[in-house]
Amino acid sequence: MPHGDRATQADAEPLHTRRRRRRTGEPLAGPPLGFWKDSWIRLKKNRGALFSLAVIVVLFAMAFALGSLVSAQSLYAQDLFRRFASPSAEFWFGTDEFGRDMWTRVWAGTRVSLYIGLLAALPRHVRRGHLREISGFLGGHVDDVTQRGIEVLKGSLPW
Numbered sequence: 001m002p003h004g005d006r007a008t009q010a011d012a013e014p015l016h017t018r019r020r021r022r023r024t025g026e027p028l029a030g031p032p033l034g035f036w037k038d039s040w041i042r043l044k045k046n047r048g049a050l051f052s053l054a055v056i057v058v059l060f061a062m063a064f065a066l067g068s069l070v071s072a073q074s075l076y077a078q079d080l081f082r083r084f085a086s087p088s089a090e091f092w093f094g095t096d097e098f099g100r101d102m103w104t105r106v107w108a109g110t111r112v113s114l115y116i117g118l119l120a121a122l123p124r125h126v127r128r129g130h131l132r133e134i135s136g137f138l139g140g141h142v143d144d145v146t147q148r149g150i151e152v153l154k155g156s157l158p159w
Contacts, residue, residue: 063114067107075104 033041043049068075073091079099087094093102128150135146 063107063110068104071101071104073101073104075108
């Protein structure tokens with residue numbers, strides 16, 4: 001039997017040893033991981049994604065909790081004697097034409113923008129999620145029709 005010819009070597013071996021060899025593969029590296037644990041491990045390896053997550057968390061924290069707490073000024077308080085004040089220790093971004101603190105107003109505007117963005121995206125994701133669930137559950141022609149409908153909507157409508 002030639003040394004490098006695997007087909008003839010496999011044919012020469014009894015069937016039960018071939019089956020046994022097929023069943024024994026590489027040993028597992030460790031216990032199986034869950035979805036969230038595996039996702040967290042992969043996220044920790046990606047420094048760019050980890051930095052982006054930190055920026056998003058800080059942005060939400062500043063908009064919803066810390067932004068207005070850092071400033072001692074009220075969102076609507078006016079002080080016409082401090083109109084157009086330049087940035088200082090008291091007014092980090094300065095004041096506007098009515099003497100209102102711009103730092104507080106920027107974070108209030110950020111909060112409103114995030115609310116609008118989340119509320120605009122939520123119905124779309126819910127709608128698409130239900131369509132995907134229905135087409136995945138029923139399959140076949142229903143899946144084909146819903147997928148073609150989604151392709152038409154994605155291609156023709158700007159939302």
